[in-house]
Amino acid sequence: MSKVKNLGFDSKCVHSGIGEYEHGPVVPPIYQTSTFKFESAQHGGSLFKGEQKGYIYTRMLNPTIEAMEDAIAALENGHKALGCGSGMAAVHTVFSALLSAGDHVVCSEAVYGPTVTLLKTVFSKFGVETTFVDASNLDVIKNAIKPNTKVVYIETPGNPTLAIADLVETAKIAHEGNAQLVVDNTFMSPALQKPLDLGADVVLHSLTKFLNGHADVVGGIVIVKDEETYKHFRKTLNQTGGVIDPFNSFLVHRGLKTLALRMERHCASAQKIAEWLEAHPKIEWVRYPGLKSHPQYDIAQRQHKAQGGMITFEVKGGFSAGEAVMNAVKLSQLAVSLGGVESLIQHPASMTHASMGKEIRETAGITDGLVRLSVGIENVEDIIADLKQALDKV
Numbered sequence: 001m002s003k004v005k006n007l008g009f010d011s012k013c014v015h016s017g018i019g020e021y022e023h024g025p026v027v028p029p030i031y032q033t034s035t036f037k038f039e040s041a042q043h044g045g046s047l048f049k050g051e052q053k054g055y056i057y058t059r060m061l062n063p064t065i066e067a068m069e070d071a072i073a074a075l076e077n078g079h080k081a082l083g084c085g086s087g088m089a090a091v092h093t094v095f096s097a098l099l100s101a102g103d104h105v106v107c108s109e110a111v112y113g114p115t116v117t118l119l120k121t122v123f124s125k126f127g128v129e130t131t132f133v134d135a136s137n138l139d140v141i142k143n144a145i146k147p148n149t150k151v152v153y154i155e156t157p158g159n160p161t162l163a164i165a166d167l168v169e170t171a172k173i174a175h176e177g178n179a180q181l182v183v184d185n186t187f188m189s190p191a192l193q194k195p196l197d198l199g200a201d202v203v204l205h206s207l208t209k210f211l212n213g214h215a216d217v218v219g220g221i222v223i224v225k226d227e228e229t230y231k232h233f234r235k236t237l238n239q240t241g242g243v244i245d246p247f248n249s250f251l252v253h254r255g256l257k258t259l260a261l262r263m264e265r266h267c268a269s270a271q272k273i274a275e276w277l278e279a280h281p282k283i284e285w286v287r288y289p290g291l292k293s294h295p296q297y298d299i300a301q302r303q304h305k306a307q308g309g310m311i312t313f314e315v316k317g318g319f320s321a322g323e324a325v326m327n328a329v330k331l332s333q334l335a336v337s338l339g340g341v342e343s344l345i346q347h348p349a350s351m352t353h354a355s356m357g358k359e360i361r362e363t364a365g366i367t368d369g370l371v372r373l374s375v376g377i378e379n380v381e382d383i384i385a386d387l388k389q390a391l392d393k394v
């Protein structure tokens with residue numbers, strides 16, 4: 001970490017998590033090793049007892065992974081972070097650490113599809129019950145809380161509807177019910193929203209998306225607020241084993257340095273594209289937190305520094321028209337995932353959210369014709385020209 005205190009966010013992106021290393025490299029080296037030598041039998045024993053700090057085995061802790069974790073903990077204003085092998089490994093780590101048989105979860109219905117499936121198929125087997133709710137409605141969340149509710153889990157903006165939950169109010173409701181608020185902050189990144197500052201207890205990310213930003217890594221991270229929680233989560237992750245590796249950690253740490261810059265472009269371009277789409281005669285509706293037509297426009301202005309790089313829209317003519325657009329785009333690539341430098345377009349009902357089932361999908365507002373666009377950092381004129389030629393073909 002830099003010797004300069006009170007750095008702004010953009011400076012923190014560049015300098016966080018950078019320690020001092022042998023030979024004085026400016027960039028943290030990649031410790032591509034599975035294990036670390038002890039100086040003596042006594043030294044090994046004391047590391048295992050936790051009497052002194054040091055590295056033992058990469059599943060437990062590794063300097064390259066730790067550097068990336070420290071950087072993201074600093075960006076989220078958290079205490080410490082835990083690097084995981086994927087975003088889903090991060091979700092799994094949090095649920096494994098916080099839940100026991102007989103516990104109850106209140107989960108937003110507009111979350112990443114596999115998160116719904118994880119709760120419905122894996123954690124239900126171990127006696128954890130989940131109620132799925134519209135998290136943009138505070139009364140609905142409040143009414144869903146039971147005496148055994150341990151976790152309120154939300155994504156905001158939700159995926160893919162971009163419905164927004166009020167973090168401050170949701171945290172209050174969770175805490176009144178003695179539950180913890182867990183927030184998946186993947187869609188915003190800490191450049192635009194810091195849930196821990198607004199009352200959340202745990203934040204997680206798919207590193208695969210904006211934080212790495214270059215579509216070349218799968219990874220996840222969990223950020224916690226205090227040492228006791230960190231130790232418990234670290235033990236859980238060590239036991240369940242879903243850690244990230246040193247090389248991917250290095251790539252994520254490299255990607256982080258341009259996070260603030262990339263987010264600026266993602267947001268500026270997405271705003272222009274959302275306005276352009278909203279005025280297009282072949283578009284039924286557009287959802288983007290920077291449009292006045294967004295139902296939670298006011299919360300978005302208060303809760304986000306800027307409005308993000310994700311847009312969803314419905315092409316007039318439903319599923320087949322949406323499909324025609326996806327087959328006609330040339331610059332935007334037809335692929336799942338998001339948050340990279342390249343624009344990506346996809347169809348949640350048949351792709352990312354297919355596994356959650358039509359019923360939950362429809363109550364969550366994920367219509368069959370909904371198309372999701374992850375706006376890249378190309379020239380915005382090029383992205384719009386590409387969408388225009390694609391819509392001309394519908």
Ligand SMILES: *Cc1c(COP(=O)(O)O)cnc(C)c1O
Nearest residue numbers: 086087088112159186206208219
């Ligand atoms: C992609 C994604 C995940 C899962 O992350 P993986 O790295 O693919 O495992 C979780 N939450 C959100 C919001 C995502 O977009």
